[in-house]
Amino acid sequence: MAKITLVEAVTQALAYEMAHDEDVILLGEDIGLNGGVFRATEGLQARFGERRVRDTPLAESMIAGLTIGMAAQGLKPVAEFQFMGFIYPAFDNILNHAARLRNRTRGRLHCPAVFRAPFGGGIHAPEHHSESTEALFAHIPGLQVVIPSSPARAYGLLLAAIRSPDPVIFLEPKRIYRLVKQEVPDDGKALPLQKAFVLREGSDVSLISWGASMHETLQAAEALAKENIQAEVIDVATVKPLDLATILNSVNKTGRVVIVHEAARFGGIGAEIAAEIAEKSLLSLLAPIQRVTGYDTTMPYFKLEKLYLPSVARIVHAVKTTLEFA
């Protein structure tokens, strides 16, 4: 079996679901002949036709509105936003309608839609192309926010997102779109939403992350292992709703927690996870929770953007802080 990248796994999942469900249709800017600016829809228009892979006019709020209207009619639209930095005009319709439709009609209508967007820094992109604002969406009741960090999870989670009867914000960490390759069987098997994944078991500290930062987090765990510090590594994957059980299991075992995310610190998902741990597992903690995050600054332009991304050294340092506490 050929190994594929994360972005190829996105394409593979879209193709699988389109081949098996006529109700799945794709829409977005440049997703047709061009295959999307990151090629996530490469070849899909040729295979499924212009009816099902639709290049839209250039207007994000309209893309969201189209998606919601289609979903309410029982289609399963998957909308692509070219970069997360351009999704904000759509935020209005996503939060006022997609997120609320089931509740405000008491179940009469619902919104089985996926809103995909590449996000995060580290690819030397222009201004507005590199932010991580998953917390904005996770804050909205009614939405699910899913972030894969490997080709296999991109495939399985995207299938689950498309099949979900409720709207999913599917954020693709573009820095690792092509970083690693992995064998991903095209078997149509979805991974569960609302489930965190333990990527590495360990007993000394729990490293909790998601998205592109998983990569540095795993590297940090590797480095720590050389110093005989065994880190457990958790990919949260679905940041809303959170799989707290998996997180708390780990915390109860290790007693030490470092949360790593690229997004700004204030009000980030890390704060929510820390609060839940404090509420539910305070007495199992042996040291204060540490967060390694982006700064509460505007995302730097690309010459300085590396300063912003959580580095292996910062993660290792945070782990040592928790170990040295007592």
Place this chain on the structure above:
Amino acid sequence: MAVAKFEIHYHQFLKPDGTLKQDLTKELRDPKRLIEWYRLMTLLRVFDTKAINLQRVGKLGTYPGVLGQEAVGVAIGQAMHKDDVLVPYYRDQGIQFQRGVDFSQILQYWGGDERGSDFNQAEDFPTCVPIANQNVIAAGVASAIQYRNEKRGVVTSIGEGGTSEGDFYEALNAAGAWKLPLVFVINNNQWAISVPTELQTHSQTFAQKAIAAGFEGEQVDGNDIIAVYERVRLALDKARTGGGPTLIEAITYRLCDHTTADDANRYRSKEALEKAWTLEPLIRLRHYLTSEKLWDAKKEEACLQDCRKIVDEEVNIYLNRPMAPITDIIDYMYAQCPENLKEQRQTLLQFGADILGSDHHG
């Protein structure tokens, strides 16, 4: 060298004095139908008056009146087929009550109860409060209908103030580019809360905003129910048969406040209001029906009595409907309740009933 030019047409059958501007087709001349339209407009006006009274005595939340705009709503409701889809704005009670939404449910919605949007017309969207979102969503509904090659149309409405929103233009553009089976109706009631049309746009008409999107826009006398019906009917026929979208600007006048939370006396002159009352839709159809010997004072009184009875019954249903179970606020968020929300559900169960106290009968 001119590379593009356009015309906007104005449509009217009934003049304000109730005489005909042009002959009616046989279909439009049908006395039974004209009488039914008059009855529906009367029913709507009786309901509207009652709703505002309910708000004044604390039995309804903020409510947007439709006084003066009855022809637009009733005509659209009459022109739509049952399997067409309505994606309304927030002043469309006049369409909704003809499409399986009970008056009691309209009251329920404005009375602060989500169950008011769980109505029988399964595909229609609920009332849209944020301005112009409904237009882009309607484009999505129309896209789904087009994708499935169904012969159905979609109607979406908006006030003339809402046409300044980006979503309105984005929806027009999408509808034109994709030739969607979609009818836009602008309810130009002259006021966006306190802002008059001349502060809203420098465009000569609102109808011409469709031209830039590549399809037809037209004006219709929004106080002439025959004209509104005919133009919406034709636009829907066109939509259902692959002819693409139409924009209809229905020119009417908001004789009431924006909502019960507004006081139009702050910005609207008495003279303008008096003049607008001479143009309103019920009286002109009544004049016409009377001149055709189809209506008289006795029929008017009987009609009013009948409408009051219907509305009173609906108000009773509304006022006596038991409160929803308190867990409804959680149970419809997702198809499956997430774990963390289950935890919050327990908190709600523990404290919720006490908070609502004796007001809660559910």
